[in-house]
Amino acid sequence: MLTERQRMILNAIVDDYISSAEPVGSRSISKRGDVGYSPATIRNEMADLEELGFLEQPHTSAGRIPSHKGYRYYVDHLLPWSSTNPAEIGAIRAFFADKLNQTEQVVQHAAMILSNMTNYTSILLGPEVFHTSLRHFQLLPLDGNHAVAIIVTSTGQVENRTVQIPPEISVSEMEKVVNLLNSKLVNVPLYKLKSRLYSELAEEMQRHISHYEELMKVLDTALESDHEQRIYLSGATNMLTQPEFKDVDKVKTILDLLEETPTLLKMLTPASEGTGIQVRIGTENKHEAFANCSLITATYSLDGKALGSIGILGPTRMEYARVIGILGVLSRDLTAMLAHWYK
Amino acid sequence: MLTERQRMILNAIVDDYISSAEPVGSRSISKRGDVGYSPATIRNEMADLEELGFLEQPHTSAGRIPSHKGYRYYVDHLLPWSSTNPAEIGAIRAFFADKLNQTEQVVQHAAMILSNMTNYTSILLGPEVFHTSLRHFQLLPLDGNHAVAIIVTSTGQVENRTVQIPPEISVSEMEKVVNLLNSKLVNVPLYKLKSRLYSELAEEMQRHISHYEELMKVLDTALESDHEQRIYLSGATNMLTQPEFKDVDKVKTILDLLEETPTLLKMLTPASEGTGIQVRIGTENKHEAFANCSLITATYSLDGKALGSIGILGPTRMEYARVIGILGVLSRDLTAMLAHWYK
DNA sequence: GTTAGCACTCTATCCAGATGAGTGCTAACC
DNA sequence: GGTTAGCACTCATCTGGATAGAGTGCTAAC
Incomplete structure (x- = not known):
């Protein structure tokens, strides 16, 4: 569907925008070492990509930013499956090393680790009763x-x-x-x-x-089986550090939603049964408060049955590759540990 | 120490500022029905009150706002001990009526009721182990x-x-x-x-x-007695609705502190042993993040022993009278209910 | 003791112009 | 035909100055 060059340019734009949070112009893409074209060429491709719905322009004469469709393509086809940073893997392993003797504690600490590592908000669903x-x-x-x-x-x-x-x-x-x-x-x-x-x-x-x-x-x-599902939130305030949420009102609707347990529960429940890591971008989340957010979820399990899930909530402009890597490691380790405990 | 007229003016200024969040000028005080003096007279008194440290001026030619000392005086000597609104008492009673069969649930719901009623943040310390x-x-x-x-x-x-x-x-x-x-x-x-x-x-x-x-x-x-003290927060995002916290950075330091259990614990532990309601204004709270906040706490008890405490956190510009009233009713009812349960 | 009047201060707001980043288009180049 | 240089154009943002308005402090009169 997209030419190799378009994929390359889209990739560059998403990468740039993820790290800068500023609309990306043709010149800055051209200056990167990896794309050997002049700004004019890139402008042409960008116009095409916009027409195809992968990019958006906040206003004429601003650079381009990825649309939801753009992010989706990036996640599905362009994502650098970089292996997670060894230091980060180390941190996760270290966390599992000092054994805590309560499932609840483990889950709670895991949420904290996650939010600290990623600087996003982590949501953890306790073992499903x-x-x-x-x-x-x-x-x-x-x-x-x-x-x-x-x-x-x-x-x-x-x-x-x-x-x-x-x-x-x-x-x-x-x-x-x-x-x-x-x-x-x-x-x-x-x-x-x-x-x-x-x-x-x-x-x-x-x-x-x-x-x-x-x-x-x-x-x-x-x-009475109102065994309330336990939800552990951590780093909710990390939302506030993202430039796209410098507007207090927007943040409030998001944080309010985070305080609403039943809604969160619905969001975290995996759509299709237990298949690895799921990425929901922008409006793919049901709630309009999350229209500018992405939610990445993974499940952990025992005996092949999903016990609970882990989620990371951040702006659509999210470090997908890194978060997906970390989430993968953590959910695997959590699953392994539970298997070891209750074998 | 203060003349009757000074008390009256201070009272009017604090009241006004609490409801408007804007510096209060001499003219607006004069226009209120209850102070029968011209703006000029009030200006003179305001200058005196400022010299005494009860008022502050954001800049020349702005109105006055209460200083911490001013709030303190207001709380200690001027507070209208208005009886709590019957409707609000009703809401609290209604909450205790549908009995929940777990202490934890009760405490959690109480926190929610409180934050909803006051539009501030409520902090509840679970029964002290x-x-x-x-x-x-x-x-x-x-x-x-x-x-x-x-x-x-x-x-x-x-x-x-x-x-x-x-x-x-x-x-x-x-x-x-x-x-x-x-x-x-x-x-x-x-x-x-x-x-x-x-x-x-x-x-x-x-x-x-x-x-x-x-x-x-x-x-x-x-x-192992790491029986973690359970802290229930509710309405943390209410902070965001206060105009003094429209600056994201300030809010973040506060919300971050709210996520830090041990610090909160220290803040909520009553200073003197179990004497009713405590008000800590601005820097009277130990943490500088709370320099612009006031914390009002009450305890609930069983057999005369303090079991836990309830706190309301808001801006220094807080509806002291109302919050103190509500907190009083709630802590009394909570104490009564516990006594009834475990008599 | 109280108040009217007035000069003064300071902030917030508005507006115009300058700036600059970035685009789209055209024409030239390889 | 794909690529690129050049250029006119757009639009958000920044700047500085002028203005309005709120509120004060002081003085003099009541």
């Missing part, structure tokens, strides 16, 4: 009225919530029920717990246990 | 090598971490140790757990249990 199953259930009385319900998952995560215990339910009854639950529901995926509770246990409980209704209500709350 | 004690300890095997250590506190919070179990330690041994721990360490404050482990249990364990050293190491990790 839906793909994990019950390992152990427990009810721990606090006082006459309350108890803590503790759910331990197959990946070692612990969820807990406080429930109210009606006074008419005795401790021994509770224990019976908890034992029943543990014998019948272990290894059931979390999101199926509640339906299984009704389909498999209801009958047996009704037979052996008084105050059936009240107990079911308690269990219902205890197993 | 140091004041709580152990209710139950448990080790739950995950696989041959790992177990989840679960610590339930007297307030129903659940902490957990994954620990490695050396292969030479048998399950029955683990159980013995856990039972011992539960019989000896329940009701011990969390931060004393580790020292008690050594002072009271070491001897007995050494007598009855093999692999003492390895076990101690496991327990040491399990009881």
Whole structure:
């Protein structure tokens, strides 16, 4: 579709614009060593590229900047698959070396590392509860009225919530029920717990246990699967350092969106099932607040199942090559580490 | 120290400036109904107030703005202790009405309510682990090598971490140790757990249990009291709406500080032990990034012991009266609710 | 003690002109 | 035919000066 020279020029323009954030003129492209043409020739090609929709002009007599389509072409066909800087790989490895003993901590720290390395905003989706199953259930009385319900998952995560215990339910009854639950529901995926509770246990409980209704209500709350997906943000303020966001109002809409968990969740969920690294440029993100942003996501997994995902949010003018490299290394290492932990 | 008229004028200036964010001139004060003097008279008083350090002039021929000292005087002596708007009280009460069954959720939602109501940034310190004690300890095997250590506190919070179990330690041994721990360490404050482990249990364990050293190491990790204090931020981007922060760079230093947990922790810890609401104006905050901010904090408590604190961060030009009112209502209600839960 | 009047200060805003980067087009060159 | 030099043109940005307006401080009168 594009001639070799056009690809070369497009590449040069995107590269230049990524590092300078200023519209790129024909002369500055010509001066680079790698393109051996005069400004006039390049101008002609630029006019063609603009007509094809790969470039844009902020106004007559400004240089060109890549359009979304231009970025897309760059990412899909021109991206220098430069191997990630060894120093950066080292930093990531070092991070995995000092082992933290909680998945949550690891994920949180990973987000911080990422945002520090890239100077963009990193978004991390904690291990997805839906793909994990019950390992152990427990009810721990606090006082006459309350108890803590503790759910331990197959990946070692612990969820807990406080429930109210009606006074008419005795401790021994509770224990019976908890034992029943543990014998019948272990290894059931979390999101199926509640339906299984009704389909498999209801009958047996009704037979052996008084105050059936009240107990079911308690269990219902205890197993409530609003297991809020945990989102870890880091470096949100890095947005402020980008020249395209020197306008406070624009930044606000973006940062506001970042505080909105459900929206973020939707954005981070991979479109097609678990295929490596995804790049969403500008309006390819659903939200108009992100019209000037690009989101690069990767997933990490356990046993081939995507557990969570990692995202980097930056301006459309983003160091795609570098970020993709870093994200790749990190998601692979994270996957490897999880496999090693819970093998 | 100040004459009645000076107090009146200072009050008018601070009020005006709080709502307009523009330097206040003598004429606009005179025009207000409540001050019956001509601009000239007010100018004279303003000059005096400036000499005394309560006012500042951005430049000759601009109006006056309150200095930190001026705000301080306003907060200490002039603050209209207006009762909080009933509608706002209603909103807070409504929030407590739909009961959430996790302390964490409550705190998180409270932060959101606060920032939405005030349009400032709210900072909430989760229930302080140091004041709580152990209710139950448990080790739950995950696989041959790992177990989840679960610590339930007297307030129903659940902490957990994954620990490695050396292969030479048998399950029955683990159980013995856990039972011992539960019989000896329940009701011990969390931060004393580790020292008690050594002072009271070491001897007995050494007598009855093999692999003492390895076990101690496991327990040491399990009881590690890095129980990270949880900080909930909400409405951080509200900062961006304030005209004094239209400069991106200033906002960045503030938002960066907000991402720095340890610093925030220090800021929120009440200076004097648990006495109601504290107001820190401008440079009274230790950090220079907060030189143009005011931080208003309140604590919530259980059994008279401060459990955590709530803070509102805004520009020095802040609606002190309103925020203090809201904060008072919220902290009282939070305290009341906790008392009711864990009575 | 209070206030009207006035000169003075300083900022913000507007406008015109200069600057310069970059383009598009044409014609010449290889 | 592709490439390039030359040139006229466009448009955003920068500059400096003039102007308006808000607000003060001082003095003198009430």
